Amino acid sequence: MDSGLLVWGVSGVLFLVGGAFLVLRRQLIAMIIGVELMINAANLALVHAAVRRGDAEGLAAALLIIAAAAAEAVVGLWLVLRRLRDGETAETDSLRELSG
Amino acid sequence: MIAVAIAVCGGFAVLFALLAFFQRTLYGSAFCLLVVLLQVAASFYLMGARLLGCIQALVYAGAIAVLVVMAVMASPPRVKELWSGGIPKWLAWLAILVPALELAGFARFAGSADGAAAALPLLEKQMALLLFGRWALLTEVVGLLILLAALSVVREDAHG
Amino acid sequence: MSAPWPIWVLFGAPVAALLVGYFYCHQRCPERTHWPILASCAATALAALWLAFQVYEGAGWDFIVYRWAAIGGFTVDFGVRLDGLSASVLAMVCVVSGLIHIYAVGYMEGEPGTSRFFLYFHLFFLSMLGLLVSNNYLQTYVFWEGVGLASFLLIGFWYPKESARRASWKAFLTNRVGDIGFILAIFLLLREAGSVRFEEVFARLGNITPGMRMTIGLLLFWGAAAKSAQFPLHVWLPDAMEGPTPVSALMHAATMVTAGVFLMARSMPLLESAPPVLAVITVAGLITAIGAAIVSVSKRDLKRILAYSTVSQLGLMMVAIGTGNLVGAVFHLITHGFFKALLFLCAGSVIHGLHSSLHGAVSAGVDDAGGLGRDLPYTGGAFLVGALALSGVPPLAGFFSKDLILEGALESGHGLAALTFLIALGSSLYIFRMLLLTFFGARAQQRGPKAHAHEPGLLMRVPVLILAVLSASAGVFGGTVARMLGFQPPHFVLGVAVSGTLVAAAGFGVAYFLTMSRPSFDWEWRARFPWLERWLECDFGWQKATDAIAGGGAALAHFVAGAWESRRWDPFTESLATGCVQLGEGLSAVCRGRLNEYVWWMFVGAAALAFTVLLCF
Known part of the structure; x- marks a missing residue:
């Protein structure tokens, strides 16, 4: 069995499930979870490809991505918490300022 | 052999991702996310990128997933009921069972020549x-x- | 050869008069607008006479004054061609125009809008000049339209009156129908001969197929038939009498309606090369002449009798053209200009004299006249001269010109000659009927003697006198005109001359019998045969037919507008707008505000892009 195909399949499904989170769930934290899933899917594919080719750049990139994702999770979650602290709901129903 | 191992990890990752989607509470979703992240870390390790696997487990699963859970828990009380009403029992059992299985498998086949991809x-x-x-x-x-x-x-x- | 300065006077004077008249007189002193215009008439008449004399002596001009546009090999020029044809007709037009302008000053005195009248009148004069001296078909067409416009403006001069408005529309639109033929002929000429200039077209006739020559000739005749009121497009001329009498005299008797005959005369080389066209012209002319003569006998309005007389005489001119008799047609055109204008001016004097008893009507009928010879001797005498000229009694002008036509008809066939004599008989009949009914013997049904008509002023009498003199004496110019047209002076066949005179006398005799021996005959037959009167009233049904055609067209337009345009097309075009709005509103669903949807559309877009890229590469 070709492990490459398998990994790509897993990566793809994880990406799509993360996308489903983004599109279908209303809560912001759920959307952040979805984003994390998508990033991980990408990372999985990246690392697998890097190992197969023996390419160190891929591994380095995956590491940097993990770091950036950490920063992003911090800021995103903190924004959600701030909104919750102000007494409003962190759901997309009420976040309508981009409409029009 | 490695392929089987990676397949198992990947399969569990997919399973838990889907489970995360269909959870009623955000707490459950966060929990399932944690398991997914750990599975991905295992995949990295099995592929041969040992360092990256460890970093993934430490940073992603150990910090980010925890952050998410903490964000859920730290939401104001009136919202918390909506979001963090606890996880189903069977999920908790599954979450314990899966790593146990994997570890057992790893222990069993790790020693053999192609138990895991060689470290690089x-x-x-x-x-x-x-x-x-x-x-x-x-x-x-x-x-x-x-x-x-x-x-x-x-x-x-x-x-x- | 350089152009002699009178040619510039010929155009410069009317243009200057119009400019001064409009920009100065019309604004500041409307009652004096006719002064520059009369001066221009005098100047152009002198210039035209001088030029005619030069052409008689053998000169001739054909040059381009101004090249307006050039597209490839096709040019639109304003040119001047002075040969025998244009110079002779030009002389007549300028003289008659000048006299009628003077008459109009007296006739239109006291009317509101005289300034406008004179400006339109002179605009017509200018367009007529441009038409006569043009050296190419396109320029002729432009000024053709110009005279048509002036006709529209002047027939509808008293535009508050609905009948006048309708008459001017009818004239304009009927002429438009004819103009289609003219412009199509121009297009065909451009394609076949590569030029519209007379010289060049006639030189290249050999290159055109006979069928095409016939088509062009027929199309040109269609245009001429509208302008010169031939059957089937004559329906506008009787209604055109709604305009003031000077308009009827100048345009619808002496000059404008002769433009069609003039066009045919100009195109003679083309027509002669397509004999079937000449036959068509002859037949149309005969039908027109005989039919109009019959209808004229039955008319009661003075001006309409003369209008149908004009139609009949134009038919006669067309018969002359059809028999190839260029000299006859042109000479009759010139003499007809003199005596028909005279007859109209006399009718105008009668109307003017009966003014108080007409109660505001613009024309007089036989019922309003009767026995006016006592009150209007001068006018009656002038009318007698005109009537004699029209019937062709020697030695007046009409005799010579009509004789030429009769001779030409005789050469073409005895049947044709018989019909032409019939036309002469009819002409004599209707004009003497008019003379006798109007000026002699007050009848019980008439109001003339009680009206106490008075002779008009000097301004109106002098032009009438001059025209009477011309109608009597213009016969001597027959040889002149023939020479100018390039033919030998005609010699008169005694037999034809005598027969013509006898026919005229016979006509007089019948008219006398029907009007003087049995005074009430004109009213009796109307009472006894009302169906006949109705039949004659609408030109044997042809007026009704054209009304039906025009009405049908209008009804079709209304139907299309109602059923199709407002019911289907307008909602469709509006639906385009609303459809766009709805499309916009539908598309704006993309940005309603929910973040989830935005993410979804981002995915869709990215997927589509990736797909396209994969597909293409």
Whole structure:
């Protein structure tokens, strides 16, 4: 069995499930979870490809991505918490300022 | 053999991702996310990128997933009921069972010739050289990014 | 050869008069607008006479004054061609125009809008000049339209009256129908001969197929038939009598309606090379002449009797053209200009004299006249001269010109000659009927003697006198005109001359019998045969037919507008707008505000892009 195909399949499904989170769930934290899933899917594919080719750049990139994702999770979650602290709901129903 | 192992990890990752989607509470979703992340870490390790697997487990699963859970828990009381009403029992049992199975498998087949992909010290060395050599600037930038993220939170909190 | 300065006077004077008249007189002193215009008439008449004399002596001009546009090999020029044809007709037109302008000053005195009248009148004069001296078909067409416009403006001069408005529309639109033929002929000429200039077209006739020559000739005749009121497009001329009498005299008797005959005369080389066209012209002319003569006998309005007389005489001119008799047609055109204008001016004097008893009507009928010879001797005498000229009694002008036509008809066939004599008989009949009914013997049904008509002023009498003299004496110019047209002076066949005179006398006799021996005959037959009167009233049904055609067209337009345009097309075009709005509103669903949807559309877009890229590469 070709492990490459398998990994790509897993990566793809994880990406799509993360996308489903983004599109279908209303809560912001759920959307952040979805984003994390998508990033991980990408990372999985990246690392697998890097190992197969023996390419160190891929591994380095995956590491940097993990770091950036950490920063992003911090800021995103903190924004959600701030909104919750102000007494409003962190759901997309009420976040309508981009409409029009 | 490695392929089977990776397949198992990948399969569980997919399973838990789907489970995360259909959870009623955010707490459950966060929990399932945690398991997914750990599975991905295992995949990295089994592929041969040992260092990356450890970093994934430490940073992603150990910090980010925890952050998410903490965010869920830290939401105001009236919202918390909606979001963090606890996870189903069977999920908890599953979450314990799966790593146990994997560890058992790993222990069983780790010793054999193709139990896991060989570690790639050369590759990792190259990675290190890259990160602090040619991509040094990029590494610094990402580090600054993390610093900025932390500082922004602190600063705002100081005001609020 | 350089152009002699009178040619510039010929155009410069009317243009200057119009400019001064409009920009100065019309604004500041409307009652004096006719002064520059009369001066221009005098100047152009002198210039025209001088030029005619030069052409008689053998000169001739054909040059381009101004090249307006050039597209490839096709040019639109304003040119001047002065040869025998244009110079002779030009002389007549300028003289008659000048006299009628003077008459109009007296006739239109006291009317509101005289300034406008004179400006339109002179605009017509200018367009007529441009038409006569043009050296190419396109320029002729432009000024053809110009005279048509002037006709529209002048027939509808008293535009508050609905009948006048309708008459001017009818004239304009009927002429438009004819103009289609004219412009199509121009297009065909351009394609076949590569030029519209007379010289060049006639030189290249050999290159055109006979069928095409016939088509062009027929199309040109269609245009001429509208302008010169031939059957089937004559329906506008009787209604055109709604305009003031000077308009009827100048345009619808002496000059404008002769433009069609003039066009045919100009195109003679083309027509002669396509004999079937000549046959068509002859037949149309015969039908027109005989039919109009019969209808004229039955008319009661003075001006309409003369209008149908004009139609009949134009038919006669067309018969002359059809028999190839260029000299006859042109000479009759010139003499007809004199005596028909005279007859109209006399009718105008009668109307003017009966003014108080007409109660505001613009024309007089036989019922309003009767026995006016006592009150209007001068006018009656002038009318007698005109009537004699029209019937062709020697030695007046009409005799010579009509004789030429009769001779030409005789050469073409005895049947044709018999019909032409019939036309002469009819002409004599209707004009003497008019003379006798109007000026002699007050009848019980008439109001003339009680009206106490008075002779008009000097301004109106002098032009009438001059025209009477010309109608009587213009016969001597027959040889002149023939020479100018390039033919030998005609010699008169005694037999034809005598027969013509006898026919005229016979006509007089019948008219006398029907009007003087049995005074009430004109009213009796109307009472006894009302169906006949109705039949004659609408030109044997042809007026009704054209009304039906025009009405049908209008009804079709209304139907299309109602059923198709407002019911289907307008909602469709509006639906385009609303459809766009709805499309916009539908598309704006993309940005309603929910973040989830935005993410979804981002995915869709990215997927589509990736797909396209994969597909293409």
